[in-house]
Amino acid sequence: MKNNFDVIVVGGGASGFFTAINIAENNPDLRIAILERGKEVLGKVKISGGGRCNVTHACFVPNVLTKFYPRGERELRGPFHTFCTGDVIEWFENNGVQLKTEEDGRMFPVSDSSQTIIDCFLNLAQENQIKVNTSCSVQAISQASDNWILETTQGTLSSENLVMATGSNPKIWEMLTEKGHQIVSPVPSLFTFNIKDNRIKDLMGISVPNVTLKVKETKLKSNGPLLITHWGMSGPAILRLSAWGARELFDKNYQFTLQVNFLHEEVFDDVLVQLNELKLEHAKKTVVKKSPFDLTTRLWEQLVLASEINADAKWADLTKKQLVNLTNQLTNAEFKVNGKSTFKDEFVTAGGIDLKEIDFKTMQSKLFKNLYFTGEIMNVDAITGGFNFQNAWTSGFIAAQAIANK
Incomplete structure (x- = not known):
């Protein structure tokens, strides 16, 4: 395993894959790795929406869309103006996945199978030569000159850019707290x-x-x-x-x-x-x-x-x-x-990285250069209906743009 990367994404879920793929598509020269502590990637995608994957919600106005987020409403206004529901639909269609809208506004793949989304991500990761390491748990995070150093169960890895897409992972939150980030204590939602x-x-x-x-x-x-x-x-x-x-x-x-x-x-x-x-x-x-x-x-x-x-x-x-x-x-x-x-169809936590410590124009940490956050690791959560995935896609896209276009 080559240990040096341009970008390491920690977390092999929805926002992790979406971020990595969008970075690769915008800058094919970058060496990118996804680290997943579990044996399989995209586990939550697989079971979401009763196994159908509620990709997003048919709400196309950014200022209306933010109203579905108890935490993150104000901060997501700018990001949703950059990458909103229509952009998500177009992105998936461009990559061979047609979506449909149900009566209540929820949007699913036409196949009614979350495997369609998983296959799309795995194929794009492979096409873009993104290294995916499963059973790879991060044990410690440090910095050396301009690089992030990660001690993992598969050895030491280094990268200029680090994307944390680990969702509600207490161990990762603890590591980030030790470095100086504030964590809003997690409580159940939904x-x-x-x-x-x-x-x-x-x-x-x-x-x-x-x-x-x-x-x-x-x-x-x-x-x-x-x-x-x-x-x-x-x-x-x-x-x-x-x-x-x-x-x-x-x-x-x-x-x-x-x-x-x-x-x-x-x-x-x-x-x-x-x-x-x-x-x-x-x-x-x-x-x-x-x-x-x-x-x-x-x-x-x-x-x-x-x-x-x-x-x-x-x-x-x-x-x-x-x-x-x-x-x-x-x-x-x-x-x-x-x-x-x-509620079995969704596991959502209110809590995470304090939103005051994130630049929502880039999803970069305000405390550390080249450290980015996407998805539910942040203190952002929504009601059920595809809105939590929309946050994953939007934050992932914005982080990807910031990293790829440096």
Whole structure:
């Protein structure tokens, strides 16, 4: 193994490969190596999006796209103006991978297989003579004159340029801390809520198309589809709330009260009026039999029973108190959250290299020359839907341009 390189990329994931390939394509004379501590590269790409790889999201306006990033929104504005969703689509098409857009905006390869993305990267790495070393773990990082020296499990390597694309790797963060970089302590993002409550006990698999969620006694709020699971609640609305509330919910040890408006943004007074109208219109009908709202009958039944209304009660029988109770259950139902569960399709961490220490025009460290960061090693993370990959592509492209065009 030749030990001297022009560029070493540490991390054989999405941003690592994308960075290395773009460097090689822009400057074929550079000797480039990718170091991956695992036995295989692109492991997260393989399993992402249920094995289909959610490459990006069909959001083409940089200032809108940044709104999907709880951490990194301001810093990514410039980079997204340089390399955005349309550029990603064009890049993959130019390299033989057609993408398609699904109803919710997520974009996948037409093949519906993450292997298409993996094969694309492996073929391009080979074509561009990029050295890929697997089972190669970095043990120490130092500097000698103008070179970075890496002690690895496969010997000592040196390089003028060093790209860190290691994601949420505590060992690498520790090495960078020792050199003087600040790490924003990592906490989980994108998780589901553990809830034990009779109202949802036997409703696993039931979804509500659009709810509004709030964490009681905080400013945290989100909306979107909700999914009831055997352990509690999931779905886009929950995942979005977990991303924006990653630090605050961590501080609460994931013990808090969740307020659910099952009717999205319908307000108490308006719903109470609707229920009173239903009382007149359907006087002889049984309340639990059919939901007058966009809710499944089974969920409607549980909310009715939780409002102290008997299963055989007719609309005409409902008291003012029962109507108020039902309105509360529909617009402001409170659930005790006791812990979290990992969302299996994504593992995202809030935390990483402090963004104040990175030049987002080049992705270079402000503390060390020729040290670059791409992907999730930085304190950047997004909600689910292809946005974390978009950060990987954009940061990788910008770092590649800076290195290749010196």
